Amino acid sequence: MSLALFDSHSHFDAPEFDADRELALRRALHEGVAQQLVPAVDHASWPKLREVCALSPGLHAAYGLHPMYLEHHRPEHLEALPDWIEREQPKAVGECGLDFFIENPDTEAQRLYFRRQLEIARDFDLPLVLHARRAVDEVIASLRRVGGLRGVVHSYSGSEEQALQLFKLGFHLGIGGPVTYDRAQRLHRIVATMPLELLLLETDSPDQPDAAHRGQRNEPARLQLVAERVASLRGLPVEQVADATRLNAERLFGIGMRSG
Structure with missing residues (x-):
């Protein structure tokens, strides 16, 4: 099967790919994953991410400060962004957001970095790549407070009601490996009924592998497995899901739309 897929969230610059990045890129291209959005996690990673994205015109960078890497962040990194x-x-702009799941989170510091990145995204008219773990309500409130924003909540794990609020704000949901697990019943319901135009596919490589590759390093070449499960949940041909989600990503991230 020949699909044209867009991995909307891949940490392809991660050290887990240092030994075989070009081979992993070839595998992704062979499986129809021609494009990836590669978000940063901290200031120190920005130069390497730029170099990785120079490997292929299908690798697209996002820059930001991830809440799980708070110990690496400094106020001057916000000033440099x-x-x-x-x-x-x-x-x-991203990956940025809030994570209240980690042990003893410094919520005030997270909020400071998050608010400023929302303002930067608004000022540059750029979409956001958002991390929201055990913090979806506060993320939604922050988006409303700043206003004029768009983007994607990646690896969505919130409720159906929270998803509806995000849709009203024009935000997409990023769906990856977790949707392939049978126990993810709430996520299955959301994916089955949400607006197709707000759905993005992702791998979150090297993390969050699909059920068939549990415990292994994830990689973009496996995005088709996510697309197949989403298509099954929606009762659609996988080609339709692949095309729609690719176009959604190209539109959101301002990447030249394909003709034909």
Whole structure:
């Protein structure tokens, strides 16, 4: 089966790919994953991410400060982000957000970094790549407070009601490996009924493998397995899901739309 897929969230710059990144890229291309959105996690990773994205025109960078890497962040990194965005012209701001699941989270520091990145995304008119774990309500409130924002909540794990609120704000949901697990019944219901135009597919490589590759390093080449499960849940041909989600990602991230 020949699909044209867009992996909307892949940490392809992660050290787990240092030994075989070019081979992993070839495998992804062979499986129809021609494009990936690669979000940053901290300031120190920005130069390497830029180099990785230079490997292929289908690798697109996003720059930001991830809440799970708080110990690496400094106020001057927030100050550096606008200049970096101005110079590098990324497709999004992120990965940023809130994570109240981690042990003893410094919620106030997370909020400070998150709020400023929302403002930067608004000022540059760029979409956001959002992390929201045990913090979806507060993320929604922050989006409303700043206003004028768009983007995707990646690896969505919130409720059906929270999803409806995000849809009203024009935000997409990123769906990856967790949807392939039989126990993910709430996620299955959301994916089966949500607006197709707000659905994105992702791997979150090297993390969150699908059920068939539990415990292994994940990689973009496996995105088709996510597409197949989403298609099954929606009762659609997998080609339709692949095409729709690819176009959704190209539209959200401002990437040249394909003709034909």
